[in-house]
Amino acid sequence: MKRNHSKGGMLALGMDKELDFYVRNGYCPGNAGLTIQWAFEDWALAEMAAKMGKKSDYNYFHKRATGWPASFNKELGLILPKRANGEWLHTDPLSGNGYVEANAWQATFGLSHDIPVLARLMGGNDSLCSKLDFAFKQSESTDFVYGYGSGYVSYANQPGCSNAHVFSHAGKPWLTQYWVRRVKEQAYGAVTPDRGYGGHDEDQGQMGGVSSLMAIGLFALDGGSSRDPQYDITSPVFDEVTISLDTDYYKGKTFKIKTYNNSAANCYIQCARLNGKEYNSFRIPHAVFSDGGLLELWMGDTPNKAWGK
Numbered sequence: 001m002k003r004n005h006s007k008g009g010m011l012a013l014g015m016d017k018e019l020d021f022y023v024r025n026g027y028c029p030g031n032a033g034l035t036i037q038w039a040f041e042d043w044a045l046a047e048m049a050a051k052m053g054k055k056s057d058y059n060y061f062h063k064r065a066t067g068w069p070a071s072f073n074k075e076l077g078l079i080l081p082k083r084a085n086g087e088w089l090h091t092d093p094l095s096g097n098g099y100v101e102a103n104a105w106q107a108t109f110g111l112s113h114d115i116p117v118l119a120r121l122m123g124g125n126d127s128l129c130s131k132l133d134f135a136f137k138q139s140e141s142t143d144f145v146y147g148y149g150s151g152y153v154s155y156a157n158q159p160g161c162s163n164a165h166v167f168s169h170a171g172k173p174w175l176t177q178y179w180v181r182r183v184k185e186q187a188y189g190a191v192t193p194d195r196g197y198g199g200h201d202e203d204q205g206q207m208g209g210v211s212s213l214m215a216i217g218l219f220a221l222d223g224g225s226s227r228d229p230q231y232d233i234t235s236p237v238f239d240e241v242t243i244s245l246d247t248d249y250y251k252g253k254t255f256k257i258k259t260y261n262n263s264a265a266n267c268y269i270q271c272a273r274l275n276g277k278e279y280n281s282f283r284i285p286h287a288v289f290s291d292g293g294l295l296e297l298w299m300g301d302t303p304n305k306a307w308g309k
Contacts (some may be wrong), residue, residue, distance in 0.1 A: 001045055001059065002045070005042065005045055005227070007019060007020070010014070011038060011041055012028075012034075013039065013176075016172065018034070021040055022035065024070070026067065026070035026187070027070045027082055029083060029084035030081055030082075030083060030098055031081055031098050031099070032081040032098050032099055032107060033100035033102055033107055033159070035071050036079060036107055036108075036110050037100065038064075039065045039066070039111065039113070039114070040112065041112050042061045042064040043062065043065035043113040044060070044061075044222075045061045047227045048225075049224055052116075059174035064082050065107060065113065066114065066117070068111065070236070070244045071209050073088065073091065075091070076091065077121075077131060078093050078104040078105065078108045079104060079107060079108040079111070080093070080104055083239050084126045089176075091241075094151070095150060101149060101159055102154075102157075102160060103150070105135050105151075105153070106151070106159050106163070106302070107159055109162075110160060111163055112166070112221045112222050113225075115166060115221075117167065120168050129167055129175060132163065132175075132177060135152035135163075136152070136153050136163075136182075137154050138151075138152040139144055140186070141155035143181075143186040146162070155187040155188070156207075157236035158204065158206050161196070161206060161207075161210045164176055164179040164183055165180070165234065167179070168234075169221060169232075171235075172305075173269075173308035173309065174268055174304065174305055174307075175236040176234055176282075176304035177234055177268050178268070178303075180234045180235055181235050181264075181267040183193060183214065183216040184198075184211065184237060185264070187211075190216070191233070206275065216233065216236055216238065216241045217235055217257055217259075218232065219234055220306060228285065228286070228287070229285070229286040230283040231284045231286065232282055232283055233272070233281075233282050233285065233295070233297070235267045235269065236259055236262070236297065237267070238257075239258070239262050241258075242254050243255045247292070249290075250291075250292070251291045251292065252291045252292015252293065253292055254292055255289055255293055255295070257294075258294065258296050259297045259299055260297070260299065261298060265301045266299040267301075268300050268302060268303045268304060269299060269308065270276050270294065270299060270304045271297075272297050273295075273296040274288070274293065274294070274296075275293045275294055276294070280307060282309075
């Protein structure tokens, strides 16, 4: 893994000079998309090192993972591509130039390992949520589907497919509940290939995977890469879901999610119980999930802004 994050490795294959610059300066010259991608991958490796007790490796890769603010544009409040000389490649947040099949609006919120820092740079949780809520509202009329590098929010391609879940990590889980339901219905709600997978780039199973996770009401913003993985609770479309657990790897046999008063309009979680006890967090640790159990969610048509914060 360390070799893959070094020169000649898979992280920056054929880009040794750019990787060296990134390590020294915190960003990949000319490509904000790779800056975000490399930072997340370095963070994931740092988390693995921490779990293995390799402190030196953790410190090294964690430092690499936290250099991305060098690409944060204070005027626009988004991550933009920057040249090696420190000048911005451009300042058009809807341009795909300098990203990987995305743009500033879609890619910035992909810093899923460092949302608290991103929120601070944007002016706080309220500012981050307001900006992201604006992006979703701008994209609703197109069913959150755009071509490569176009639009504010696109669930038609891999970059940005976690954006609806960011609200929970910025103190507003009710907005995650609302937008997850909207995306699930509009982008993934049909049963034909051209409509059921976001109408665009289902080439790795990710669109189908995101759709399924939205449907059952669980997600992991960081892809389960943290040293102590947790799952985000969102708004299931089903009244009851039973997840079978492989006893070769899990202590429990099943984890069940059951909803009450669920409907298209009742997308907001009012309260929850986990194994019969009141539960007021939007996250479930993997260690708890793996034991099996029952998560019960009571739904309503207005947000309970006190739940899950």
